[in-house]
Amino acid sequence: MSREQNNELHIKNVSKTYPIEKGTLQVLDNINLDIKPGEFVSIVGSSGCGKSTLLKMMIGLENPTEGEIRIGERKVEKPSVDVGMVFQEARLYPWLTIEKNLRFGIQKDVPKEEHEKMIREHIELVGLKGFEKAYPAQFSGGMKQRASIARALIGNPQVLLLDEPFGALDAFTRINMQNEVLRIWELEKRTMVLVTHDIDEAIFLSDRIVILSERPGKIKEIIPVNLPRPRDRSTNLFLEIRKRILTSFLGNSELNIEYYI
Amino acid sequence: MGKNKKVEKTLYNTFLKVLAPVLLVLIWHVASVAGLTNANILPSPTRVVETLIKLISNGKLGKNLLVSAIRVLQGFSVGTLLGIILGVLMGLSKTLNRILNSLVNIFRPIPMIAWIPLLILWLGIGEESKIAVIIIGTLWPVLLNTISGILSVDKKLLEVAQIMEKSRSQILLSVILPSAWPSIITGIRLGIGTAWTCVVAAEMIAAASGIGYMITYARELSQPDVVLVGVFTIGVVGLLIDFIIMRIQKRLLRWKYVQQGK
Numbered sequence: 224m225s226r227e228q229n230n231e232l233h234i235k236n237v238s239k240t241y242p243i244e245k246g247t248l249q250v251l252d253n254i255n256l257d258i259k260p261g262e263f264v265s266i267v268g269s270s271g272c273g274k275s276t277l278l279k280m281m282i283g284l285e286n287p288t289e290g291e292i293r294i295g296e297r298k299v300e301k302p303s304v305d306v307g308m309v310f311q312e313a314r315l316y317p318w319l320t321i322e323k324n325l326r327f328g329i330q331k332d333v334p335k336e337e338h339e340k341m342i343r344e345h346i347e348l349v350g351l352k353g354f355e356k357a358y359p360a361q362f363s364g365g366m367k368q369r370a371s372i373a374r375a376l377i378g379n380p381q382v383l384l385l386d387e388p389f390g391a392l393d394a395f396t397r398i399n400m401q402n403e404v405l406r407i408w409e410l411e412k413r414t415m416v417l418v419t420h421d422i423d424e425a426i427f428l429s430d431r432i433v434i435l436s437e438r439p440g441k442i443k444e445i446i447p448v449n450l451p452r453p454r455d456r457s458t459n460l461f462l463e464i465r466k467r468i469l470t471s472f473l474g475n476s477e478l479n480i481e482y483y484i
Numbered sequence: 485m486g487k488n489k490k491v492e493k494t495l496y497n498t499f500l501k502v503l504a505p506v507l508l509v510l511i512w513h514v515a516s517v518a519g520l521t522n523a524n525i526l527p528s529p530t531r532v533v534e535t536l537i538k539l540i541s542n543g544k545l546g547k548n549l550l551v552s553a554i555r556v557l558q559g560f561s562v563g564t565l566l567g568i569i570l571g572v573l574m575g576l577s578k579t580l581n582r583i584l585n586s587l588v589n590i591f592r593p594i595p596m597i598a599w600i601p602l603l604i605l606w607l608g609i610g611e612e613s614k615i616a617v618i619i620i621g622t623l624w625p626v627l628l629n630t631i632s633g634i635l636s637v638d639k640k641l642l643e644v645a646q647i648m649e650k651s652r653s654q655i656l657l658s659v660i661l662p663s664a665w666p667s668i669i670t671g672i673r674l675g676i677g678t679a680w681t682c683v684v685a686a687e688m689i690a691a692a693s694g695i696g697y698m699i700t701y702a703r704e705l706s707q708p709d710v711v712l713v714g715v716f717t718i719g720v721v722g723l724l725i726d727f728i729i730m731r732i733q734k735r736l737l738r739w740k741y742v743q744q745g746k
């Protein structure tokens with residue numbers, strides 16, 4: 224299939240301005256970023272700097288005010304099944320069982336005979352076996368988020384966008400979910416773009432970390448993470464990268480104070 | 485042990501529920517026996533029960549009830565269908581909503597009873613005018629609740645369907661309608677209540693059969709016991725309808741009633 228060959232993501236000179244009551248609000252300023260097929264990229268930045276907006280433009284729910292976004296040869300202007308997204312809230316359909324929620328995510332060109340098998344496999348992939356017939360209301364937050372990831376994956380997107388998918392979870396569940404996402408990514412090797420507030424999460428998962436400035440968001444720095452996976456969060460190299468990101472955020476002075484304490 | 489507690493609690497709740505009606509009947513009975521009430525205006529409970537049995541066994545109550553029920557069913561189903569279709573269209577199209585909204589706002593506050601003389605003039609005193617009253621009565625609650633149900637669909641859930649490239653009809657059937665169902669069913673529940681009230685009102689004004697007619701006719705003959713049987717029957721049937729709709733609602737909206745932890 225052609226779309227499997229060329230799904231490099233190009234973000235070129237992208238700026239975004241929203242109309243608001245009194246004039247306009249510039250959210251993103253001249254973003255340039257290329258993401259290779261199979262790459263894992265994280266985006267970090269303070270609240271309101273336009274991270275969600277950037278993801279929404281990558282999937283075509285919003286359009287850039289200036290510049291353009293391409294996936295391979297296709298210009299992104301409206302949503303396409305090439306790109307999947309996991310939102311901050313699970314956004315499952317409450318009136319459907321988990322099984323049926325997943326079925327809703329299957330692309331329409333997939334033959335009916337394969338549906339059952341795909342649903343079974345994806346439910347197992349995220350560790351929800353035995354809950355096929357349960358409704359979202361019966362799930363904990365972590366289970367809902369796992370179901371939401373499974374629903375995005377079952378659509379077989381070439382690029383998966385994750386917008387703070389674990390933000391609402393407790394620390395232990397979050398670490399579990401990070402391991403799970405890593406496992407799925409290594410298994411399926413599709414492009415993943417993760418927005419997160421959790422610096423450790425970004426380092427643990429990503430090939431590269433994009434740091435955005437405050438609104439209007441500009442790319443401040445892109446930090447590559449060249450550590451073998453799975454990564455140990457307590458090694459010196461891990462902590463060094465952490466320090467680099469914090470420096471980028473806060474500037475040298477504040478970090479130095481922390482050293483002396 | 486836990487089970488016993490549960491049974492105890494259900495029994496207690498049932499006791500609380502029937503307490504007030506039973507007390508009322510008891511006071512009524514005592515007052516009748518003590519001769520505090522005028523039997524020509526308020527017959528004793530035993531008398532009312534006797535009349536009830538008589539009306540059941542000679543088939544009068546059943547026949548009138550059936551006539552009314554058929555009218556309600558006809559008017560209610562047309563009104564509901566109309567309300568849902570119109571409501572979905574008005575919920576989906578801002579333009580249509582603007583066009584029809586003023587009409588709705590003018591006609592909705594008119595009490596059902598005010599329509600009856602006009603409808604009799606237009607449609608005669610046959611079945612048509614009565615069914616038309618019921619249609620109008622059912623239409624409003626179903627229409628308004630359908631519109632608000634369609635409008636209240638979560639934008640976030642729509643976005644999910646959008647990124648999966650679902651067609652417009654699929655989005656309507658799989659996202660918009662299911663999320664509007666709770667509201668639509670509330671409308672239907674209110675609608676059938678109004679339908680039942682409408683049929684009685686219409687029959688009291690002009691009819692030769694039906695439960696409303698039975699009451700008016702009995703009043704003309706000064707039979708308060710028959711009037712009371714009719715009035716209570718209306719109440720009981722209303723209660724029954726509501727109970728049935730509640731059961732259907734729980735079945736259809738099972739996802740709303742499930743609890744965490746299976």
Ligand SMILES: Nc1ncnc2c1ncn2[C@@H]1O[C@H](COP(=O)(O)OP(=O)(O)OP(=O)(O)O)[C@@H](O)[C@H]1O
Nearest residue numbers: 241242243248250269270271272273274275276277
């Ligand atoms: N549709 C919109 N219309 C107007 N303003 C918007 C719209 N969507 C977002 N904004 C504004 O754009 C800015 C960036 O929003 P965005 O959701 O992209 O931030 P974010 O980086 O994801 O923040 P957070 O980390 O809190 O999720 C915010 O100030 C927000 O209020």
Ligand SMILES: [Mg+2]
Nearest residue numbers: 274275276386
């Ligand atoms: Mg956001």
